[in-house]
Amino acid sequence: MDDDSIKKRKESQNGSTSPSIVSHTKDEKPVKATVLQKDVGLVSGICLIVGTMIGSGIFISPKSVLLYSGAVGPCLLIWAACGVLATLGALCYAELGTMITKSGGEYSYLMEAYGPIPAYLFSWTTVMVLKPSSFAIITLSFAKYASTPFYPDCTPPEVVSKCLAAAAILVIVTVNSLSVKLASYVQNFFTAAKLLIILIIVVAGIVLLAQGNTENLTNAFDGTAQSFGAIGLAFYNGLWAYDGWNQLNFITEELINPYRNLPLAIIIGIPLVGVCYVMVNVAYFTVMTTNELLLSPAVAVTFGDRVLHPMSWIVPLFVVFSTFGSANGSCFTAGRLAYVSGREGHMVKILSYISLKRYTPAPALIFNGLLAIIYIMPADINTLINYFSFAQWMFYGMTALCLIVMRFTKKELHRPVKVPIVIPVLMVLVSCYLVLAPIIDKPQLEYLYCTIFIFGGLLLYYPFVHLKVNWARKIMRPITMHLQLLMEVVPPEKTE
Known part of the structure; x- marks a missing residue:
């Protein structure tokens, strides 16, 4: 970059920023401001x-819902009800996202409604544990199915799966760091692939139903679980499968026309997933009894072996595509949360810097990827996620409560989308139940450890964020400078 360009960048960082996203000079081509660009349609x-x-x-395993519901009928009803709940939650987020058009999802809404401490605790828990460990679990699942064909007679060695998962993380982080549009194209391709295999399974199920394979769907409510706690756990597992309905709110600043596209994408996307989930489960029940489904290690693979032979190999192939696409989406949104937290001063500043050439939050993406690789190393990180999942629903409930609070405290804010107040009230109640149900059902010390970790973040918040101790800033300044030069990243410019 020449001296004039560097000077212009420095001036923009000192506050003399043009109010438009694209700045012009007399003899140069238009130069984009160093902010996240609106590239997501x-x-x-x-x-x-x-x-x-x-x-x-x-x-792989829709059997958890069946196990706790006890029969086919309530199992299908629970899958449908979970889709309705996910849609209602997403509608609350649609109002919040069009009212507060900042990236970062729950972080931005908690900041606006309650102030910095709840927002900090959310970013601390999510950036450090929930997002990277979820990224790690998805890539490990990808690695398992990608390596299985090379070990037809045995389970793939653990070291192979972990190395392949780490390689997938590196590829996904690189793609997301290079270009928002490239990451979007990757996401679109793999979403189309997973919808294709779902369509194949659903069509095969409809054909089997038309041929009279309805034995497993008759007397569908025989054996229904009578325990309120068991039904609650079935809902818990179903809602876990729907997790991700809030992902678009993490990238609101990069969404083209968010007032229109955010609620429209939610209204189209989440019911589509709900219909897919119910129809796929119906297809499974056309070829498997409840006992066979519960004993199957990978339900779709069993379905493929029975129905799609000799083309049954396409099922594990498309599972690989599906997990890779899901990991890409997880990385895309996780980077934006770390970016917004860094911009607000709740994480180190380097996480809020943007690539000068690519206009992507590269440091935040790389940080999330490094943590994910670290989480791959332990023997069983699924346990970690299971114990932290109650924290996820705690934050969902607090976010839904934001909507109710701001109806009274932020009446002046423009609300292009406004949902009936009963919807956030219902989401708060459901969230409270899902937070308390696993703890009451099986109280374990691990939940206490997770709670200590969450609130332990305050030990860092008080000296480094609230007091802004000088020695910490002196240590971080040269590190930030060297990383900035190495990665060619700059602070985001302020735009009106």
Whole structure:
């Protein structure tokens, strides 16, 4: 970059920024301001929601819902009800996202409604544990199915799966760091691939139903679980499969026409996933009894072996595509949360810097990828996610409560989308139940450890964020400078 360009960048960082996204000089071509660009359209938004929600779960183990519901009928009803709940939650987020058009999802809404401390605790928990560990789990699932064909007679060695998962993380982080449009194209392709295999399974199921394979769907409510707690756990597992319905709110600043495209993508994407989940489960029940489904290690693979032979190999192939697409969507949104947290001063500043050439939050993406690789190393990180999942629903409930609080405290804010107040009230109640149900059902010390970790973040908040101790800033300044030069990143410019 020449001296004039460097000077212009420095002036913009000192506050003399043009109010438009694109600045012009007399003899130069238009230069984009160093902010996240609006490159995500409606189709890409729908693909991000659908592609992140549909991971490996619907293909591998929908049996948890069946196990706790006890029969086919309530199992299908619970899948449908979970879709309705996810849609209601997403509608609350649509109002919040069009009212507060900042990236970062829950972080921005908690900041606006409650102030910095709840927002900090959310970013601390999500950036450090929930997002990277979820990224790690998805890529491990990808690695398992990608390596299985090379080990036909045995389970792939753990070191192979972990190395392949780490390689997938590196590829996904690189793609997302290079270009928002490239990451969107990757997401669109893999979402189309997973919808194709779902279409194949659903059509095969409809053909089997038409041929009279309805034995497993008769007397569908015999054996229904009578325990309120068991039904609650069935809902818990179903909603886990729908997790990802809030992903678009993490990238609101990059969404073209968010007032239109955010609610539209939600209204199209989430019901589409709900219909897919119910129809795929119906297809499974056309060829498997409840006992066979519960014993199957990978339900879609069993379905493929029985129905699609000799083309049954396409099922594990498309599971690989599905998990890779889900991991890409997870990385895309996780980077934006770390970026916004850094911009607000709740994480180190380097995380809020943007690539000067690519206009992507490269440091935040790389940080999330490094943490994910670290989480791959332990023997079983699924346990970690299971114990932290109650925290996720705690933040969902607090975010839904934001909507109710701001109806009274922020009446002046423009609300292009306004949902009936009963919807956020219902989401708060459901969230409270889902937070308390696993703890009451099986109280374990691990939940206490997770709670200590969450609130332990305050030990860092008080000295480094609230007091802004000088010695910490002196240590970080040269590190930030060297990383900035190495990665060619700059602070985001302020635009009006």
